[in-house]
Amino acid sequence: MTTNILFLCVHNAGRSQMAAGFVKSLGRSDIVVWSGGSEPRETINPVAVAAMTERGIDIASQRPQRWTNADITAADIIVTMGCGDSCPVIRGKRYEDWVVADPAGHSLEVVRGIRDDIERRVLELVASLATNESDSDHE
Secondary structure (H helix, E strand, C coil), X not given: CCEEEEEEECCCCCHHHHHHHHHHHCCCCCEEEEEEECCCCCCCXXXXXXXXXXXXXXXXXXXXXXXXXXXXXXXXXXXXXXXHHHCCCCCCCEEEECCCCCCCCCCHHHHHHHHHHXXXXXXXXXXXXXXXXXXXXXX
């Protein structure tokens, strides 16, 4: 079974792109991931790109995108990061709201901490998928 994960933030230039990058780097064929923003920027935050490059993950070619209703409908799990009321809520979806600092305007040193926080949360999310699947196998 494939799980579709959508990461949302305001600008789709930092947090949500880093989260999607971490999931993609896991190489899991059972997870489809994408990201979007309510007010996308023109380009990815270069400091977020540098922080991810340190981990061997290239998000430089990604482009900020506005989320669409189709994105929301297709997602099984929607993770929001700081988009407040501008992020849509649809019944029947699994939602997680991660309180993660916005990397915009911060130094690489600060963004490393944000990156590490996002990585920890992504790994916990992915681990929960395995747990949820094994729980449903026993029902």
